[in-house]
Amino acid sequence: MHIPDGFLNVATAAGTYVISAGGVGYGLRRLAGKLGEKQIPTVGVMAAFIFAAQMLNFPVAGGTSGHLVGGALAAILLGPWTGLLVMTCVLLVQAIVFQDGGITALGANVLNMGIISVFLGYYVYRIVCGLLKGKGLAEPVGGFVAGWVSIVAAAVACAIELALSGTSPVGVALPAMAGVHALIGIGEGLITALVLGFVKATRPDLLALEKI
């Protein structure tokens, strides 16, 4: 759901830039002097993995495709501020090098797929795992729900930005974006749960990293 140039009006593009720059700037200050020797390579690997996985569009119903966003996954493994760092790097490279997501829409894309997906994914995972505490399925179920919620929430935010820009009325864009991303979010949830399971099986210590 990378917004291209032209979909947002100046006020919405500028407003989302201010919010995202503030969020990322605050996050970097929170992280300064905090990343340990295991976290630094994990940030690199997560960003590289998410970039690659985002290229792999999978088909959903009706001639539409979707791909992993990865905000929930990054935040579950590394914490929300570190997850936001990962997502910002991915979105920055996509916008500047690959013209995937407009330069003028980068603030909105970081807000939707960075800040919103990362924080919702992180806290939904913690809440679901808390509710299922002690049950074996807590982590995969938590990962699935967190992934799904993170995508649908990002799509709703995207629809609101389109409506604020006068591109598509909210009564049209919101149900359409939420509807199609409710399907795409199933893929996001499954991949999030699978990768968490894979990390738990191969490197359980990474799940226990301090979440910042």
Add this chain to the structure above:
Amino acid sequence: MEKKWWLWGIIIAFALVLLSPLASPWPDGLERVAEDFGFIERAKEPLFEIIPDYVFPGVGNEALATILAGIVGVAITLALSYGLASLLKQRA
């Protein structure tokens, strides 16, 4: 072993890129909505292009051009994120 795991992570990322020619060419969720509700033509050409649409310019074979674009993207993303994270390193 300590160093090896993240080498494996990087290998997995590059291996995923090899699958990219198999990715679905269908429009994504936002493109679908933009087409269905008639605002797709509002999309503007980017101000500049480097590797647009994940196709490495000047390579005839499209699958190869996509894989090359992906390799470049993974490498840049890895370098940028690792570099930034290193600047935030724990102080001893």
